[in-house]
Amino acid sequence: MKILVIEDEPAMRETMVQSLQQEQYVVEFAADFYSAQEKIGIYEYDCILLDIGLPGGNGLTLLKELKKENKAEAVIIVSAKNSLEDKVKGLDLGADDYLAKPFHLAELHARVKSVLRRKKLDGNSLISINNLKIDTGLRTVWVDEKDLPLNRKEYDVLLYLITNKNRLVNKSALAEHVWGDYIDEANSFDFIYSQIKNLRKKLKDSEAAIEIQAIYGVGYKLTGE
Amino acid sequence: MKLLNYTSAYFAGILLVIISIWAVVFYFVMLDEIYDSIDDGLDNQKGLVIEKSTIDSTVLFKNNFDESDYSIREIPAALAINSQDEYIDTMMYMQNEKSEEPVRLLKTVFLQNGKYYRLLVATSMVEEDDLTAQLFYSILWLYIGLVSTIIIFNNFLLKRVWSPFNHLLKQLKKFRLEKPQPITITKTNIDEFRLLNETIQKLLQQNIDTYTSQKQFIENASHELQTPLAISINKLEALAETGDLQEKQLKLVADALDNLERLTRLNKSLLLLSKIENKQFSDVKRVNINQLVKKVVADFEDQSVYNNISITIDEKDNCLQHMNEDLAVIMIINLVKNAIQHNLPGGMIHITITNHSLSVENSGKGTALDTEKIFNRFHSEEPSQVSTGLGLAIVKAITVLYNFKSSYHFNQKHIISIHF
Numbered sequence: 001m002k003i004l005v006i007e008d009e010p011a012m013r014e015t016m017v018q019s020l021q022q023e024q025y026v027v028e029f030a031a032d033f034y035s036a037q038e039k040i041g042i043y044e045y046d047c048i049l050l051d052i053g054l055p056g057g058n059g060l061t062l063l064k065e066l067k068k069e070n071k072a073e074a075v076i077i078v079s080a081k082n083s084l085e086d087k088v089k090g091l092d093l094g095a096d097d098y099l100a101k102p103f104h105l106a107e108l109h110a111r112v113k114s115v116l117r118r119k120k121l122d123g124n125s126l127i128s129i130n131n132l133k134i135d136t137g138l139r140t141v142w143v144d145e146k147d148l149p150l151n152r153k154e155y156d157v158l159l160y161l162i163t164n165k166n167r168l169v170n171k172s173a174l175a176e177h178v179w180g181d182y183i184d185e186a187n188s189f190d191f192i193y194s195q196i197k198n199l200r201k202k203l204k205d206s207e208a209a210i211e212i213q214a215i216y217g218v219g220y221k222l223t224g225e
Numbered sequence: 226m227k228l229l230n231y232t233s234a235y236f237a238g239i240l241l242v243i244i245s246i247w248a249v250v251f252y253f254v255m256l257d258e259i260y261d262s263i264d265d266g267l268d269n270q271k272g273l274v275i276e277k278s279t280i281d282s283t284v285l286f287k288n289n290f291d292e293s294d295y296s297i298r299e300i301p302a303a304l305a306i307n308s309q310d311e312y313i314d315t316m317m318y319m320q321n322e323k324s325e326e327p328v329r330l331l332k333t334v335f336l337q338n339g340k341y342y343r344l345l346v347a348t349s350m351v352e353e354d355d356l357t358a359q360l361f362y363s364i365l366w367l368y369i370g371l372v373s374t375i376i377i378f379n380n381f382l383l384k385r386v387w388s389p390f391n392h393l394l395k396q397l398k399k400f401r402l403e404k405p406q407p408i409t410i411t412k413t414n415i416d417e418f419r420l421l422n423e424t425i426q427k428l429l430q431q432n433i434d435t436y437t438s439q440k441q442f443i444e445n446a447s448h449e450l451q452t453p454l455a456i457s458i459n460k461l462e463a464l465a466e467t468g469d470l471q472e473k474q475l476k477l478v479a480d481a482l483d484n485l486e487r488l489t490r491l492n493k494s495l496l497l498l499s500k501i502e503n504k505q506f507s508d509v510k511r512v513n514i515n516q517l518v519k520k521v522v523a524d525f526e527d528q529s530v531y532n533n534i535s536i537t538i539d540e541k542d543n544c545l546q547h548m549n550e551d552l553a554v555i556m557i558i559n560l561v562k563n564a565i566q567h568n569l570p571g572g573m574i575h576i577t578i579t580n581h582s583l584s585v586e587n588s589g590k591g592t593a594l595d596t597e598k599i600f601n602r603f604h605s606e607e608p609s610q611v612s613t614g615l616g617l618a619i620v621k622a623i624t625v626l627y628n629f630k631s632s633y634h635f636n637q638k639h640i641i642s643i644h645f
Contacts, residue, residue, distance in 0.1 A: 009452050015459040022466075080451035102455030102489050105462045153527055168466050172486045181558050182524040184532075184565045185490065191531050216472050218465055218479040 001116060004045045005029040006036040006062070007078065008054050012101075016049065019105045020112070022167075033057030040066060045073050046119075047112055050095070052079040052086060060086075060093060067094040074115040078103075104173030106164045113163045129162060130209035130224045143206040153178055154199045161212060161222035171219040189217075196220060228387065229379045236375045240368060248364045252357065259351055260329075264312055267331035270295065270346045275335050278342075285342060290317075295346045300334065305341035308334040317347060327352060389413040393422060403502065403625065405433045440499050447496035454492065458485050487613075494615040497555070498602075501622040506549040514544035514553065514645075515578055521557045522576070525565065533571045536561075542580035546645050548627050556623045559616040560585045560641060566616075567639070575638075584642035593635030600631060617641075 003025045007013040013029055020027045028043075030036035033056030040048070040062065048066075052059040063075055077090040080101040087098045096115040099108065117125055117136060125137040133142045139155055141148040150158065156178040161169060175188050183191065193214075200212055210224035226234075274295050278284040290296050311332040316325040327350040334343055389411045396408050408429060410422040464470070465478045500506065522529075522536050529536050546553065564574045564587035572588035598604045600621035603614040620643075624631040630644040 009456065011456045012452060012459070015456065015463055019459070019463060019466075080448055080455070101451045102458050102485075105459050105466075168462075168468075170462055170465070170482060172483070173462075179524075179527065181555075181562075182521070182528065184528055184562050185487075187532070191528065194531055195527070215465075216475050216479065218475050218482070 001046045002026045002028070002044070003112070004036075004039060004043075004048045004073075006049065006054065006059065007051045008032060009051075015105070016108065019108065023109060023112075025112075031055075033059075033062070036062055037065070040071070040073075044071075047074045047076065047116055049076050049078050049099075049108075049112075052077060052081060052090070060090060063090065063093045063095055072119070074119040076111055076115060104170055104176070106160070106167065106169045106173040107177055109167070110160055110163045110177065127162060129165065132203075132208045132210055132224070134159060134162065143203075143208045146206065148202065148206050148208070150199070150202065153195065154202065157195060157199055158203075161220060162210075165222050165224065168215050168221050169219045171217075174219065229383055232383070233372075233376050233379050237372045240371055240375075244364055244368050244371075248360060252360055256351075256353070256356070260312075263329045263348055263350065264331070267312070267329060267346050267348055270348070271331055271333055271344060274344060274346065275337075278335075278337055285337065290345075290347065294348060295344060297342050297344050300341050300343045302341050305334045305336075305343070308343075314350065319349070326350075386415070389415070389418045389422065393418075393425060397425070400429065402432060402436050405429070405436075440503055443495060444499040444503065447492050447499065450488075450492050454485060454489050458482065458489070461485070491613045491615070494613045494619060498615065498619055498622055501552065501619070501626055504626065506552050506626075508549055509547055510550060512546050512548055512550050512553045514546055514557075514583055515540055517550075517553055517557055518576055518578060518583070521554065521561055525561055528565060529574070532565060532568065534565060534568050534574060535572075536574045536576070539575065539577045541578060544578050544580055544583065544645070546627075548623075552623050552626070556620050556643070557583075559620050560643075563616050563620075563641070564639075582642055582644045584640055586638045586640045589639050591637070594633065594639065596633050599633050599641075 003020055005013055005016050005020070005027060007016060007029065008031050010031070013031065017027045017029055028039065028045075030039050033054045036050075036054065037057075050059045050062060054062075059077065059079075063077070066073060066075065075095045076097045076099055077086075077095045078099045078101065079086055079090075087100075090098055096119065097111050099111055125135055127134045127136065131144045132148075133145075134140070136159065141150055141155065141158065157174065160174060160177050171189055171192055175183050175192055196212060196214070203210065203212070210222060213221045213223060215221055274284065274297070278297070285297055285299070287293070287295070287297050313330045313332060315328055315330050317328040318324070319326040328347045329350045331346040332343070333346075334341055336342075392411045393408070400406070400408065408426060410426065413419055413422070461478050461482050465475060465482075470478065518538060522538060525536070560583075561574070561576075564585050567589045568574065568587050569589060574588075575586040577584045577586070595604075600617050602618040604617075605614045620641075621631055623629075624643055627645075632642050632644070634640050634642075
């Protein structure tokens with residue numbers, strides 16, 4: 001999979017590129033409007049991470065050009081603006097997702113994988129890891145071909161951890177992804193801990209060959225294979 | 226006190242003093258003039274009587290006043306030698322008035338044919354108490370007349386003169402910096418008022434500009450903070466992911482991350498607040514509050530179950546409001562979150578919806594909170610490590626935007642109500 005990161009802030013770009021490279025993607029980058037325009041014109045990518053405020057022009061203009069040429073790239077807008085109009089405008093113009101800065105790297109990976117599944121692996125929405133299998137279309141989980149009943153939130157937690165397999169997932173990244181605004185920050189950590197405990201129990205009872213490790217105060221890491 | 230009444234009262238007071246002093250002075254001057262004139266009359270009378278006595282000697286034997294206004298009596302020379310003319314105020318019986326009345330008496334001595342005679346010439350005097358009474362009433366009428374003239378003058382003329390000022394004042398009273406409406410001024414020929422109008426308009430414009438740029442500044446600053454925050458969070462996450470860190474270092478990284486998260490939430494809330502205040506949520510439609518409340522409560526279910534807090538909704542009526550749907554959701558989320566955050570383990574939350582109000586009641590600390598400050602930014606009863614202190618400020622900003630009313634009261638439970 002080939003990803004283009006269009007981001008003018010060097011430190012931001014560097015972290016995104018490195019983190020994506022760890023996931024075995026081929027990552028290229030552009031730092032301004034014109035070099036991005038050039039790259040998009042010449043090469044094909046599977047996914048483009050697009051910053052809106054770019055030196056030399058607006059990222060939305062690039063998006064318009066992409067859509068005009070019927071390019072098949074999945075586009076995720078990454079913007080510091082976090083304004084609803086931008087989000088609506090971007091999605092209207094054909095972007096596949098919108099990610100507001102600041103974001104967690106785990107969230108970035110989840111979004112990238114999600115759009116790639118939707119755009120590129122059409123139909124094939126099966127993820128398997130050891131004896132566990134997930135159909136993201138049906139939102140169903142099997143362990144050894146046996147149905148593992150999970151409630152909505154447990155499913156979301158599991159999928160998020162699996163998409164970020166072998167990575168340390170920050171607990172607030174997880175909380176934000178699954179519960180969004182519907183969490184009281186005051187005791188979020190204890191709360192997430194109890195949710196994970198339930199999930200772990202279900203996984204253990206069904207003998208799933210994956211493990212969710214708590215990494216000190218930081219977060220969780222799902223390991224398997 | 227109104228300016229009109231104030232000046233009227235001032236004038237009334239000053240007039241009272243001036244007129245009183247004037248009345249006293251006038252009275253004495255007048256009295257002096259009267260005495261002067263009466264004494265002159267008596268002197269003339271004396272001359273006439275003495276002249277008459279030289280022609281008609283019977284006059285010299287007129288010992289009583291009787292019908293005339295003089296009397297003559299012979300006196301021994303010894304008594305007459307040192308006698309001088311004397312003017313005396315005395316009382317005399319008056320036939321017409323049937324009472325003793327004040328008279329002015331001239332007591333003099335004259336020599337006729339080698340004999341000394343005492344002559345008394347009397348003339349009726351002004352009655353001083355009558356004079357003062359008359360003067361008092363005249364003055365009183367004058368005073369009342371003057372004061373009522375001033376009041377009428379003030380009311381008709383001054384009101385007209387001050388009308389540009391009152392017009393300006395009325396508008397200033399309604400003026401709010403958050404919702405500035407242009408001030409209209411009435412044309413006036415009075416320099417002071419024209420200057421006042423111009424100055425106020427300039428001052429308000431400056432204030433509006435400053436306020437707007439301040440709001441814009443907060444928004445821009447929040448935007449600019451997003452990228453460095455994103456970089457810091459991502460770098461620390463990348464560091465934590467390297468796997469080379471020991472527990473001790475990881476905990477330090479986690480602490481730093483937690484605080485960056487807090488900063489992020491704070492920043493997002495500030496940004497949201499300035500966006501609400503800058504009216505950037507323009508898409509208004511009919512929003513079903515009942516549905517939104519039920520959805521938000523359902524989404525908070527994990528949280529409330531975990532905290533063992535029971536949430537009940539009492540739908541007395543259907544509540545439909547014209548507002549931005551995102552803001553309606555944000556308002557309800559913040560109300561519910563606040564009720565969970567400040568609750569007790571095993572506590573309760575009771576939400577009541579009527580067709581024009583929404584109130585959230587929650588158990589919590591047993592004392593009332595500061596009604597004045599509860600909706601203020603960063604007001605917190607107990608210092609919290611995680612709360613942004615902006616939740617209720619956001620609720621307040623949304624209610625202000627749509628002219629809803631927000632209120633807090635305490636009745637063993639904490640109740641926050643929104644009146645649409």
